[in-house]
Amino acid sequence: MNNKLVELKNVSKSFDGEIVLSNVSLYINDKEFITLLGPSGCGKTTTLRIIGGFESADEGDVIFDGERINDIPPYKRSVNTVFQKYALFPHLNVYDNIAFGLRVAKVKDAEIKERVSEMLSLVNLRGFEKRNVSLLSGGQQQRVAIARALINKPKVLLLDEPLGALDLKLRKDMQIELKKIQKATGITFVYVTHDQEEALSMSDTIVVMANGKIQQIGTPTDIYNEPKNAFVADFIGESNILDGVMLDDYSVKFAGQEFKCLDFGFNKNEPVDVVVRPEDVDVVSVDKGMLVGTVSNVTFKGDYYEIIVDVKGFKWMLETSDYVGVDEVIGLYIEPDAIHTMKKSEYSNMFGDYSTFSDEMEHLSDIVEEEV
Amino acid sequence: MTSVPKKSKVRRSLLQRYAAAPHIAWAILFIIAPLIFVAYYAFTDTVDGSVVFSIENLKTFFTPTYLKIFSRSVGLALISTVICLLLGYPIAYFISRTKPKTQRLLILLIMLPMWMNFIIRTYSISELIKDTGIINSFLGKIGIPQMHIYGKEGAVVLGMVYDYLPYMILPIYSVMAKLDYRLVEAAGDLGCNSFKVMTKVIFPLSRSGVISGITMVFVPSISTFYISQKLGGPSTLLIGDVIEQSYNASNYHLAAALSFVLMVILLIGLAVVNKYTDDDSGGMLI
Numbered sequence: 001m002n003n004k005l006v007e008l009k010n011v012s013k014s015f016d017g018e019i020v021l022s023n024v025s026l027y028i029n030d031k032e033f034i035t036l037l038g039p040s041g042c043g044k045t046t047t048l049r050i051i052g053g054f055e056s057a058d059e060g061d062v063i064f065d066g067e068r069i070n071d072i073p074p075y076k077r078s079v080n081t082v083f084q085k086y087a088l089f090p091h092l093n094v095y096d097n098i099a100f101g102l103r104v105a106k107v108k109d110a111e112i113k114e115r116v117s118e119m120l121s122l123v124n125l126r127g128f129e130k131r132n133v134s135l136l137s138g139g140q141q142q143r144v145a146i147a148r149a150l151i152n153k154p155k156v157l158l159l160d161e162p163l164g165a166l167d168l169k170l171r172k173d174m175q176i177e178l179k180k181i182q183k184a185t186g187i188t189f190v191y192v193t194h195d196q197e198e199a200l201s202m203s204d205t206i207v208v209m210a211n212g213k214i215q216q217i218g219t220p221t222d223i224y225n226e227p228k229n230a231f232v233a234d235f236i237g238e239s240n241i242l243d244g245v246m247l248d249d250y251s252v253k254f255a256g257q258e259f260k261c262l263d264f265g266f267n268k269n270e271p272v273d274v275v276v277r278p279e280d281v282d283v284v285s286v287d288k289g290m291l292v293g294t295v296s297n298v299t300f301k302g303d304y305y306e307i308i309v310d311v312k313g314f315k316w317m318l319e320t321s322d323y324v325g326v327d328e329v330i331g332l333y334i335e336p337d338a339i340h341t342m343k344k345s346e347y348s349n350m351f352g353d354y355s356t357f358s359d360e361m362e363h364l365s366d367i368v369e370e371e372v
Numbered sequence: 373m374t375s376v377p378k379k380s381k382v383r384r385s386l387l388q389r390y391a392a393a394p395h396i397a398w399a400i401l402f403i404i405a406p407l408i409f410v411a412y413y414a415f416t417d418t419v420d421g422s423v424v425f426s427i428e429n430l431k432t433f434f435t436p437t438y439l440k441i442f443s444r445s446v447g448l449a450l451i452s453t454v455i456c457l458l459l460g461y462p463i464a465y466f467i468s469r470t471k472p473k474t475q476r477l478l479i480l481l482i483m484l485p486m487w488m489n490f491i492i493r494t495y496s497i498s499e500l501i502k503d504t505g506i507i508n509s510f511l512g513k514i515g516i517p518q519m520h521i522y523g524k525e526g527a528v529v530l531g532m533v534y535d536y537l538p539y540m541i542l543p544i545y546s547v548m549a550k551l552d553y554r555l556v557e558a559a560g561d562l563g564c565n566s567f568k569v570m571t572k573v574i575f576p577l578s579r580s581g582v583i584s585g586i587t588m589v590f591v592p593s594i595s596t597f598y599i600s601q602k603l604g605g606p607s608t609l610l611i612g613d614v615i616e617q618s619y620n621a622s623n624y625h626l627a628a629a630l631s632f633v634l635m636v637i638l639l640i641g642l643a644v645v646n647k648y649t650d651d652d653s654g655g656m657l658i
Contacts, residue, residue, distance in 0.1 A: 054560075074560040074561050075563045084554075091577055149561075
């Protein structure tokens with residue numbers, strides 16, 4: 001499991017003088033599902049395209065199976081790609097699209113036939129052989145694109161926001177299906193997305209990127225529970241990020257209050273960023289509260305309420321299953337293991353509280369922008 | 373990819389209903405009516421001052437003299453079409469791969485000669501390639517053997533290629549400019565080297581532009597008379613010349629009959645070509 005299949009060493013890339021990747025180093029294990037996650041323009045697609053051979057690194061090495069492949073063109077790499085918006089060949093039908101790679105490799109017709117039908121059942125498209133690809137739905141085109149790439153039995157499959165154009169329900173189904181396909185085929189998947197939920201639910205490893213740099217590499221639980229800096233904490237899930245001071249090991253002060261925590265190894269009185277996840281705060285009566293605040297907004301989310309609480313001017317986001325009313329004064333209780341402290345970084349103070357939060361904002365950030 | 377909008381049943385406004393009227397009037401007056409006249413003259417003859425039904429003139433087309441001229445027209449038109457394709461396709465591909473700004477400039481340069489009158493352009497070519505023309509006097513001065521193509525088939529082909537090359541480049545370019553570059557990447561990803569990308573993806577996807585370009589070069593080439601008159605000689609008499617001569621000699625029935633047969637042959641040819649390009653990927657002249 002733990003042999004490195006792909007490795008990027010100090011890779012940098014710029015377009016027209018604008019730095020897109022700076023000093024990116026990461027490795028990808030065999031048979032692993034790895035996700036490059038980050039907002040638009042963070043360099044995740046460029047990283048993928050460098051692995052695929054569609055872009056070349058300005059600096060650094062791309063190692064594949066122990067060999068440096070910087071100058072190897074895409075058609076000689078045992079890597080296949082599922083492109084954003086699929087890029088199916090409009091002049092070929094479903095069968096011929098899927099068979100394309102094998103035909104180029106001059107595989108015998110009988111074997112092509114067998115492997116195409118194998119692929120069609122893998123992606124649930126049996127009976128679609130003769131269909132015109134441009135008349136398929138988005139989800140079906142997606143499946144053809146996956147089959148067209150997988151049929152070549154690549155060592156690595158690159159997926160560039162493959163589900164971005166699908167609606168939510170279909171996207172969820174495809175996530176499960178992709179994960180299933182990855183398990184069944186044992187092929188290494190390198191997946192690019194800006195959707196943190198997608199990344200958390202599918203990946204073995206997540207690489208969080210921002211501004212052309214890697215922010216954190218880790219398992220989904222690591223990334224969620226132990227974010228390295230304010231950017232990661234903000235980007236993955238919802239977070240209350242506060243300014244704090246590490247008084248001593250296991251003791252941190254924020255929101256004008258001292259708290260016990262599980263973190264250690266900081267200097268005495270070192271300024272830190274403190275992350276508290278909304279679901280980790282308990283709503284209690286005022287007298288039992290470590291902090292006291294006024295509820296300013298309540299949103300029903302189905303299985304829980306999302307509430308915004310004003311604590312001395314800082315707006316916290318909390319999740320609670322018990323209804324509380326607007327303007328109600330409540331107490332907040334935080335367990336030591338719910339507090340996560342991080343060293344100050346260039347992203348400190350960029351992410352404040354939830355004072356500007358509204359549902360509308362959330363929808364805005366969901367809009368997919370065209371990647372570089 | 374492209375979907376044809378269904379005819380809507382919404383009542384169209386007055387403007388919408390009559391907007392096409394001027395065009396329809398124009399078409400009837402200058403396209404339909406002349407065609408009827410051509411057919412009328414083709415199937416008749418004037419005997420002792422009265423017009424009678426006759427297919428004698430149509431038959432003339434199929435006599436050895438005329439067939440020879442016709443096959444020469446087909447031959448020269450084919451040669452120039454092939455040359456235009458061989459020159460035009462790489463040019464169109466090259467232009468479509470440059471930056472948008474460069475593309476506009478290059479297309480402007482391709483179209484620029486078309487802004488000049490076709491007759492003047494052809495005339496200038498004749499001045500260039502005549503035995504005593506500019507090129508030959510230059511070649512003579514620097515001691516390189518002169519070329520004597522003026523009045524021969526080579527000159528006619530040169531004229532056709534020069535005059536019609538833009539009609540080959542533009543439709544191919546317009547298809548290629550729309551070609552999704554990710555398809556080229558996808559082909560590379562699936563194991564195609566650049567030659568295979570060309571044969572397996574770019575060429576099939578630009579076929580409609582090629583067909584359109586071939587049509588736009590071949591049809592005017594086969595019916596031209598001016599180019600062969602200005603650049604050719606007695607040995608390059610084309611079917612277009614014969615039609616023009618009969619017309620000038622006031623033999624309208626023969627002129628119409630020859631035109632009619634030529635037109636029918638071209639229509640059959642185009643129908644065959646269209647049968648092989650029933651896709652709608654937009655191979656139109658921009």
